Amino acid sequence: MAKLQDVATLAGVSTATVSRTLNNPELVDPSTRQKVANAISTSGYQRNETARSLAMRSSRTIGLLTDTFSSNYFAPILDEAIKILHDFGYYAIVEATGNHANHKNVELQKRAWRSLINRQVESIIVLCAFMDDRELDEMLMEFPSAINIGHSVEQAKSRCITVDHYTGGQLAAQHLIEMGHRNIAMISGPADRLDSQQRGDGFKDELNKHGIDLPSSKVYTGNYSVLGGSQAMQKLLETGHEVTAVFAQNDDMAVGVINECFSRSIEIPKDLSIIGFDDSSMATSTMPPLTTISQPLKQMSQSAATLALNLSVGRKNDKPLAKPTIHFLPELIARQSVANLAKPV
């Protein structure tokens, strides 16, 4: 593999000139520029980014720390982030620790985190569903350009890209109420997750505001998975509550609900209405298409990448990109899984 020195010899100039031709062409005479260009193409020279990183004290690399790609929620975020980084000439080193909610995970995540730092990444974008908030805050404080998508923690608040789960919960409740539902159940996510709590609180509060009660007997816990959703639905049906609608705190569980209904010949939305959360890719391909609360994943991801870039040492002297939004608002996406009881056909 040809190196800078080879090109220099071939072109009859010094390595400095070649380097300049590559990085600041305006500093070198057009004719030399041409000579160098020729030398480069005949030698098939490819710049060694490792050496460059070392010399420039900047890796132009961002770390991506995540649980898994196998998630309708994570995947589009990661896609978008990588695209943006690439557009700015940055690289992405990815660590995926696996999708476990156990203690072993903490250890894996910390190891991955360290190895990213050792690798001289200029920022780390954390996208982990199962990460202890205290732990996360500590980590973020340890690495001042690290940012998180999803959680919001005390100290590193300004580096957390979040969506307003509470408002999302309210939105779901509002829609159900508008459509004439009064007898409603909820299938919540894991009890120890903040986003789940917030979605639940928003939902409950909004219901209360309209004089509708959501007793704990009508709240079932799933684990954000399809299976969890159908199991929760099963329990709900067994208790014999006569609800007309259920709010599943994410789309995966909503799919579980739909499946369970299907196998019991409960028609949606005629017999039961269902509203989800996330607007994940499956929401359009359920039957019927799922009414849900969307998170602006793409924009969130763009914000994260932009913020990461702004905080990167390699870009310290470039003009910063537009200040990214930190806090996003969810939106109601009305499709066909909620019946209008108020205005019956």
Add this chain to the structure above:
Amino acid sequence: MAKLQDVATLAGVSTATVSRTLNNPELVDPSTRQKVANAISTSGYQRNETARSLAMRSSRTIGLLTDTFSSNYFAPILDEAIKILHDFGYYAIVEATGNHANHKNVELQKRAWRSLINRQVESIIVLCAFMDDRELDEMLMEFPSAINIGHSVEQAKSRCITVDHYTGGQLAAQHLIEMGHRNIAMISGPADRLDSQQRGDGFKDELNKHGIDLPSSKVYTGNYSVLGGSQAMQKLLETGHEVTAVFAQNDDMAVGVINECFSRSIEIPKDLSIIGFDDSSMATSTMPPLTTISQPLKQMSQSAATLALNLSVGRKNDKPLAKPTIHFLPELIARQSVANLAKPV
């Protein structure tokens, strides 16, 4: 950030000794080892992997070139590959070029490919659905440790991890025949994709072998997407073919078929049987659960990662890992979307 020199000074030894303590502890006296360990922990030293890579002429990094993470097919492969690389102390740099089947994509992919090479990756794992075979072969030949998952190309054959699509097609046909189906339709993937052709050929040949014809009037083309599946199904229904079963060449299209049937109150598998391909994550959460042909994605990914590691310069002197399998066989996963016409209940 403390550097090796700082640690050396603190411990009262040379940098060589510190380096050895880190990389070949058996070469240094236990007492010095201890001194160094102390110096490391009091200084909070973290090794600079960039400098290390440069000095060792080995980046311990593998490039991952893919279209997107948002795919039930790609995501688990990527997950698994990264996990294995990590276990061997390797890093993964990921480039995702986006999910477009157009010519612009070729340009993007080539750029990403180059940038991975510049970054001194020791191997590249290519996982791109839309890549021209000739183009791919050239690329693979240019970088002798690059490997591909999915395609099989002429020259770089030994570095292509594939599944036998033809056999998969046969399997689907066999199952349908065993279950008593004779009047069968097929929804194929994009015509220009080899895997799709092979799945189709296997299916058709096996059918023929049993005296069943698959005229082109019973073959519909989708584009491997849910929407494509339902559109193809729509056309099929409009032509009024009296088929009892359809083979969708991937699970996404099978989902489309199921949806279309649902909205027309065609019961599966009572009125129509459907078999998919891939055994993607959604196959268990359709209603009814989808009978399909599984690809051993996890094993394929492991093979890819292992092969990549074996071919890496950084591991040239380590003993090679077990020789990975290159060619995988698909398997029938019988669930509940195919009715048994032979032995009616």
Add this chain to the structure above:
DNA sequence: ATCCAAAATGTAAGCGCTTTCATAGACCAT
């Protein structure tokens, strides 16, 4: 011709590691 600022190029010192080679002890057998 002369001088000077600006433009173009070269020289060489790093970046933070690894590793070869040389050196110095330590230990044992003669």
Add this chain to the structure above:
DNA sequence: ATGGTCTATGAAAGCGCTTACATTTTGGAT
């Protein structure tokens, strides 16, 4: 004591780039 073999360490030369600084060249303006 002498030599030889090991083991433990250090000195220093890179790895392939970038860049501060020094030097040379250029092209007016005088």
